[in-house]
Amino acid sequence: MKKRKGILIAGLLALALALTGCKGSFDLKDAVVVAKPTPPSFRSPGIITVMKDGSRYSLRVYQGDFSLVEIGAHVDVSYSGATESAELTPAVK
Numbered sequence: 001m002k003k004r005k006g007i008l009i010a011g012l013l014a015l016a017l018a019l020t021g022c023k024g025s026f027d028l029k030d031a032v033v034v035a036k037p038t039p040p041s042f043r044s045p046g047i048i049t050v051m052k053d054g055s056r057y058s059l060r061v062y063q064g065d066f067s068l069v070e071i072g073a074h075v076d077v078s079y080s081g082a083t084e085s086a087e088l089t090p091a092v093k
Contacts, residue, residue: 028052028077030091033069040066045085050077059086 031050040046045060048069059079065088069075074091 024081026079028057028079030074031057031077033071033073033075036066036069036071048086048088050075060084061086061088 028050029052031052033048034051034056035049036046037049038047040061040063045062046066047058048061048066049056049058051057057077057079059077062085065086069088075088076091077086077088079086
């Protein structure tokens with residue numbers, strides 16, 4: 001009975017974490033912009049896809065960052081889980 005309760009509690013905790021979404025922040029240094037599929041609209045961020053070490057990241061960015069970068073540009077990415085958006089700066093080599 002104790003084992004069942006432990007499994008039930010662990011399952012409920014996992015479900016709660018999945019529903020609330022564990023938001024984290026991260027930085028990517030020298031990522032390459034590979035796509036700009038969705039431009040921003042009024043008060044809505046656009047989407048930019050970057051690649052770093054073989055992994056692709058689709059990031060929500062606002063108008064200023066979207067319009068300043070081109071496909072093939074090397075950028076440093078600072079993603080904020082709190083705002084669910086990224087800021088891009090030119091990568092310095």
